[in-house]
Amino acid sequence: MGSGASVSEGLPRPEGPEGSESEPGPAPGPAGWSNDTLQAQEEEEEETPACHTIEVQSEESDTQAEEEEERVTQTVVNAATTETAAEGEAEVSLDFETFLHSDGTLYSCFNHHGDRVYVDESQKLQPFPQEWYNQGRFVTANNEVSGHLQTQASSSEPAVREDDRTGSIYIQGKGTVMTYMFEERLNVCRFWDPHSGVWLLLPLQWEMNVNFIKSRIQRVMSALPGLVDQKEITAALRQCNYDPEEVISVYLTMFGEILLQTSPSGDHNYSDLNSFRALLERDRVIEDLKQNLQSREKEVDNLFQRNNYLAREVCYLNDVVQHLNQKLAELEADKQEAREKIRSLLNHRAPAVPPARTATKPAMDANQLGQVRSLTRELNVSNKQLRSTVDQVMTDMKNQLEQMKGVAGKLTEVEKVAAREVEELRSLYRREAVERKSLYNKLLELRGNIRVFCRCRKSSASSFCLETTDDQEVVLVQKGSKKRFQFDKVFPQSSTQEEVFAETLPLITSCVDGYNVCILAYGQTGSGKTYTMMGAKQNPGVNIRSIRELLRICADKEKVSYTLKISMLEIYNDSLNDLLTKSAGAALDIRVQGKTVSVPGLTQTRVQTEADILSVMETGEKNRKIASTKMNIQSSRSHLVVALEVEGLDEVLGRTSRGTLTLCDLAGSERISKTEAEGQRLVEAAAINKSLTALGQVFGALKNNALHVPFRNSKLTHLLQPCLSGDAKCCVFVNASPDVRDAVETLSTLQFGSSIRQVSLGRATQNISPVKNKTSNKSTTN
Incomplete structure (x- = not known):
């Protein structure tokens, strides 16, 4: 038998006061209704005062409706068969058909001795009207199969017929697309109206307050912070069968990742509920201006x-x-x-002949004169x-x-x-x-993500394996294939020390306000980590420029007195060495007290001027372990950690702020086969690779939100535990070599940087405490 959409499917109804069932309600969905029925339904929704009972139809109601439909159809068929048998026919011949009317309604039909009849909405047999032959078409199994095959064969055009259900709409980024009103079975939220005795469609404004709908609205809004209009989300849930995942997928497909951004004010009750559409409209205006500019340039x-x-x-x-x-x-x-x-x-013409002489022949004839x-x-x-x-x-x-x-x-x-x-x-x-x-910086600050910068080392090689397409993407070319990596900032080979320091300046200045800040340099040996962090004497790197900037900020704040103390240590063969001590002392150890990690016995030098900084840095660099390898003439054989403690006393507000700036120049990761390390160099390389592996394990655990983070696997990760535990702002410089011979190590470095870019540490906390003396307490109270 054909589709039974023409048979009214009953909804679950409560019994009347005497136990009898009320009249059957409307069909569960509007797909098979006519325009008059839809209009009457909308008017009935507007006049309904309040909902008394709210119910969402489930798949169980659909199953009951199908059983009821099958029962009614079987009753009609049995009646037709009985009627035919009563007339004395030896055989009963019924050809079942399905008629699709132009208004979208499906009717069950069959031929009875050449007479075509159909089942109307009241489950009665009616003669088939002649005018309906021009108002629709018969749907058979062959037509459905052929249409299905045609749809599979042609992917460029949708397999739908042209009628009043078809339309078109313009979607940003996709152009003009075709639309079609499909008839499907959906969950519909209705309420029982005891006055009329039928189930009525719940208005959108009331449906938002249903707990079943509220939970799905909150799920969509949590996944798409830029979408805050609950009415729009409720309407989308209706169309997607109340599936929030499908709603999220549809909005992301239509509007892109712009919905992942939060509202500008952070409040979901702000006036512009369609701000993401405004941003898309602004992008469209910018695109139109660009096209206009291109046309004007062509005219010029x-x-x-x-x-x-x-x-x-x-x-x-x-x-x-x-x-x-x-x-x-x-x-x-x-x-x-x-x-x-x-x-x-004319001058050479002969004079007139004198009378005494005879006439002579002229010098020029008439032809020459002519x-x-x-x-x-x-x-x-x-x-x-x-x-x-x-x-x-x-x-x-x-x-x-x-x-x-x-x-x-x-x-x-x-x-x-x-x-x-x-x-x-x-x-x-x-x-x-x-x-x-x-907005991007605010988002990073709220999430506490690690900022990852990629810097390409200058090289004089003839061929490179790195290409910088823009300021946030770098492309690695290896064996004919290209791999793209995204970073917060990409510095090409032509970048200067000033440009690199300018990106880290906002992080460094927050150290004065009481935040802990950590900056690390990671990469293979010879990729330019030490040059980025320390730099040259005439062109210093991030370390000296950071401390110089902190001194300048502290000097500008006249009402706050600051004390700056600097310390330098190296982690050599998984042991701590003080670089500012004059004599070789005992080995240092790490002490943990609560969330505080300290190194007892570490030398701290107070700095007040830039000359103090240069003197301390020079002393520390002389004591650092440096050796020559096959890949780098001056290879750092240890991890350098420079810590600057900034303590500010605000006597007016009566509070003290403490911030620590940790600058870490990691030793380069290296392959033994390339460096050809032997003896002591081999031991150093093993210790370096072990500590860097432990650092990668820590970042992997933080990325996966593991319950246990292995900070104690090495002295390096143990010392950096306060910086990576969500209490500090962190920035990582990924230094890469563009030489083709270093493509394998460069790929490993870029993959490491791309992985830690997804780590969320949480929002950093500000270390501010009240002053303990009485004078500051009085001033604070006043």
Whole structure:
């Protein structure tokens, strides 16, 4: 039998006061309703005063509806069969069919001795109207199968028919797409109205307050912080069968990751409930401005080409005029020469014959004079023609020059307008970039993510394995394949020490406010870690610049007195060595008291000026373990840890702030096969690789939110435990070598940096405590 959508499917109803069931309610979904039924349903929803009973239909109600439909259909068929048998027929022949009306309703039909009948909404047999043949079509199993095969064969066009259910809509990023109203079985939230005795569709405003719906709305809002309109989420849940995962997937597909950002004020009750659409609209405006700018640039290029063409035309005309002037001069010369010849011929004519003498023959005959006369006439004609040609060319040149002046004026105006639009576009882009950067930094600060910067070492090699596409992406080319890695900031080979320090400046300045800050440099040996952290004497790195900046900030705050103490130690072969002590002392050890990790006996030097910093750094660098390997002439054989404690006393507010800036220059990871380390170098390399492996295990545990984080597997991770336990702001420099021979180590380094970029430490806490003396307490109370 065909589809039974035409048979009304009953909903669960409570019994009346006398135990009898009330009249059957409407169908569970609007897919099979006509337009009049839908309009009446909407009016009935608006007039309904309040909901008394709320119920969400489940799959069990759908199963009961199907059983009821099958029972009614079987009853109708049995009735038709009984009627036919009563007429004395030997055999009963019923051809079942399904008719799809243009209004979207499916009717069950069958032929009974050539007469076609259908089952109406009241489960009664009715003659099939003749006018319906032009208002729909019969659906058979063959048509359904062929349509299914056609859908599988053609992926470019959807297998739906053209009727009033089809439409189109424009979606940002996808263009104009086709839409179709499908008839499906869905969960529908209804309430029982005792006055009318039917189940009514619950209005959207009331449906939001149902606990069943509330939990799904909160689930969607927690996954998509940028989506705060609960009405819109409720409507989407209706369409997605109250499946929050499908709603999240649909919104992410339509609007992208912009919904993962929180509202600008952090409050879900702010006025603009569609801020993500506003951002998309702003992106669309920016894209339109870019396209407009490109079109204007094309117009300017066309005008420049036109200008160049006219300039070449003017040069050509100048050459023509010069050539004509030369021709005119030659003709003038020929004319003058001809005149001289005529004058000489006239002078050489014989004088008149005297009476006493006999007449002599003239010196020139008439033919020669005729030739001279014709030559002179031709010269005059050529001269006049040349003058007229030159006048005409000069007139044309003046007209073209006037046109060029007008075009040049228009070109100047177009250039001014284009320059203004370019400047406006640049200003808009800068504001947008600053705003996005600010929101991104706030998001990182709230989540407590580790900021990871990638810096490529300068190299003079002929071929490189690293490509920097933009300031946040680096591409590794290895064996013909490309792998892309995303970082918070990518510094190319041409980056300077000032540019690198500028990105870490916001973290460093927060140390004065009582926050703990940690900066690490990671990478293979010879990748530029020590240059990034320590730098050269004339071009210092992050360490000296950070302490110098802290001294400047402390000096600017006149009402707060600061005390700065610096210490330097190295972790060599998994043992701690004090770099500022004058004599070799006993081995240092790590003590843990609560959340505080300290090193008893470590030398701390108070610094007040930049000269103090340089003196302390120079002393520490002289005592550091450095050796030569096959990969690096001056390879650091230990981890350097520089700790600067900043303690500020605010007597006005009566409180003390304590912040620690930890600068860690890790030893380079290395392969024994490349460095060819032997003896003591081999022992050092083993200790370095062991500590770096322990550091990777700590980051892996933090990334997976493990219950146990193995900080005590090495002295390095044990010492860095306060910086990686969620109580400090952390930044990691991933130093990479662009040489092709180091592609394997570079890949490992980039994978390490990309992995720790996903670690969330939590929001850092500010270390502020009240002053214990009485004077500060009084000032604080006042």
